[in-house]
Amino acid sequence: MRQLKSLFAIAATALAVIAAPNLAHADKLQDVLGSGKLRVGLLTDAAPWGFKDDKGEIAGLDADLAKLIAADMGVKLELVPVTGAARIPSLLSDKIDILIAGLGATPERAQQVMFSQPYAVVNLGVYGAKSIPAAGGKKPDNLDGRSVAVAKGSTLDVWLTDNAPKVKLVRFEDTPAALAAYLAGQADTFAENSAIALKVQDQNPTKEVELKFLIRQSPAHVGVRQGEQNLLNWINTDIFFNKLNGKLGALQLKWFKEEQTLPTL
């Protein structure tokens, strides 16, 4: 009888361990330090943030930052490739510890995830043929009635949706698709960061790729699950530290070929 009872107790404990919402950890930072492993989610289809290089390895600014953070923390790094649709669910369901995916911060998004200090910044713009006139003022009125290809859900998408109601936005799954649409003539212009625009011009010398409207600077932030204040603090400190020692600036130069002028959060 006593044996039966203890057996039951073991079973109940086991069930409790399995069923316990192990998301409600007291402190993610201590967990990571304790396990000696940092799981970083990042995109592999968003060059130059994250992509597969010609050796098949994950490369890009996000991947470099992940290595930097893990090294500063003194833990092993596990890179977890995520897709655009899976990045937030991966973070919320504890499949990854932090998300480095060129995230742009907005008040609406901040209700769901916490954003770190920015670690990089890019110039966002709308690019198109020479025949399109330049913008008159601070508004992209020169684009009214024209179509702009954009990667769905990007900061560009959000900004144009809110600030350029007369522009015909065509939203694609990812950047390559948006660019392919522009190159195929399915859109008059495309919106991207300056590094990508340069690359497009390089690869398609016959196509006109001219800046038509400079939207704004777009800082990128690390994403952390709601409530993990300690982890966020540490990451902010680390970003601040690497900004001072010039490593973040070097990364910007390496991947975007431009000097870094980081704003603060």
Added chain:
Amino acid sequence: MNFLPLWRYQNQLIDGAIVTLELTVISAVCGLLIGVAGAVALNGRITPLRWLVRGYIELFRNTPSLIQLFIVFFVLPNFGLKLPAFEAAAVALSLYFGAYSVEIVRAGLDSIPRNQVEAGQCLGLSGWQVFRHIVLPPALRNAYPAVTSQFVLLLLGTSLASQVATDELFHVAGFIESRTYRSFEVYAVICVIYFAMAMSFKALFAIIGAAAFRWPRRR
């Protein structure tokens, strides 16, 4: 889970659902027409036409419809055929649905015994009259369940159109998700919408089927 922040996007969701419905119905009707025409061609005597239809079916059944969509949208413009997103999606999905429909309709036609055709011919009916009045009704009835389930697959499959910037339901969901980062809430909502649409269509088809095919089945 907090669904309230999605409230302000309700109009987009409704619009997206409507686009999904339009895309589904248009593709289904066009695809079914392709299906009947293709099935007739397959059973016909013109050999090159048969080969053409067969090649079309194999090409569209054995490649992912996403790739077909990409080709219609991105590649055809190089040949001077530029279609806007919705039209491109409708064309690609019609062709995809058509390839399956040909097979389904043909199976339905083949299920009609040869002597039915002969019986019709013996009554002095023309080829078209035999097809229209004697072969087609029972053939459609036999093909009906398969068409219905393929239709629901098409409804769920229209989500692919989001990849070429068609503002259908799945696309709207991705847009809302990227603005709010409320992935679970958004995907739960659109799953329910898809489910409701699929169930409504199934019920509708059951009613239409019962009304259209009233003669008793041979046991």
Added chain:
Amino acid sequence: MRSFSLIDFVSLFAALRWTVALVVLALGFGAPLALGLAMGRISRFAGLRWTMAACIQIVQSVPLLGLLFFFYFGMPVFLGIQVPALVAVTVAYTLYTAAFLGEIWRGGLEAVKQAQWEAGACLGVSAWQQFRHIIAPQALRLSLPPTVGFLVQLIKGTSLASILGFVELARAGQVVSAATFQPLLTYALVAAIYFALCLPFTLWSRSLEARLDGSR
């Protein structure tokens, strides 16, 4: 950002192993379940028939993506159960396969004439033996072509597993396309690989169908 190279070919073909593995998993677990569903659907007990029908209807009416999402991301968030990606993807594809194969096989079972059951019953053979030796072999022959047809859909359908981080063929295509900025070349290549993978099955299904017609 780089140009298309040999490594991209390699990564596409390497991704094939996940496509194949997912199909094997889906069939390995889904087919037995499908058999159960099909038998439940033709059962004498109305309650069982309705339950099975409802299960099939629900799974068939929800986007496969929704199933994948629920089992991988939803279980930890709602129930606090961490599910490894492989388990989540296996469960989702098993349900998907079972629902569709179950319906196909039910059709096959129902297509065998009622008189065949009766002929077996008149010989004093038990209901299970009637099913096992008389009905099932005939039903299998009838359902083989649509079963193979579904297999092709399944092969193409595995692309959705990319959302859980499985770099199968379609996902590898996206990654290569993103790195090389050559979506058209990449997707044409991906389409060709799918075509080469699926066509043998389609042709097989067709020849099965033709043989079936011939024997009638």
Added chain:
Amino acid sequence: MALVEIRDVHKTFGKVEVLKGVSLDVEEGEIVTIIGRSGSGKSTLLRCINALESVDSGEIRVEGERVHAKMPDLKKFRQRVGIVFQAFNLFPHLKVERNVTLAPLLTGRTDKARARALAEDVLARVGLADKIDAWPEQLSGGQQQRVAIARCLAMAPHLMLFDEVTSALDPELVGEVLKVMEAMAKQGMTMILVTHEMGFARNVANRIVFMHQGRVWEQGPPAKLFASPETPELASFIASAK
């Protein structure tokens, strides 16, 4: 005690009463032929004897045992009572040998070693020993029906029911099936037949049962029944059958 005892059997399908109180005894070794117009309830009666249909009231006993769809040893019972249908219902996916031996193998009546010999034996009795390795689809209708009979014989039944077994056959194929049945009759098999073959009924049967509107209208030895029918219904039936 008669081999088959039928007492006041009623059977209704929906609103149609097909059997309106049928009583009939069949002795061991007897050949009973049931004749009558279509819709008179002949086939239904036969299906009730084999428990393919259950009766609404009244009872049927075979070898003293009450027959109904839920009888505990239904399978054992059906092994003792063979039935052959108008449609042969051979199993198209099995060769002739396996068609014949499937049930004996599954019910443990024979084993794999002796199955072949069993098949040869029963097929020889229907004159088809040379078709043992054929597929059902390769046989003529008459041959398929003989295989169906052999399939029943392989279970060594005590009673055989034949439900219009020649109706689906071309006229020139009817003879071969009837010949097999005649041979079985000579060997002393108890048989109940529903048939339109009046000549066969006259020559082979011990007794003719004329069914009309769900009742046994008239019965007796063939010579008497055909020569001097007592009811006008039978007289007109015989006249129309000629």
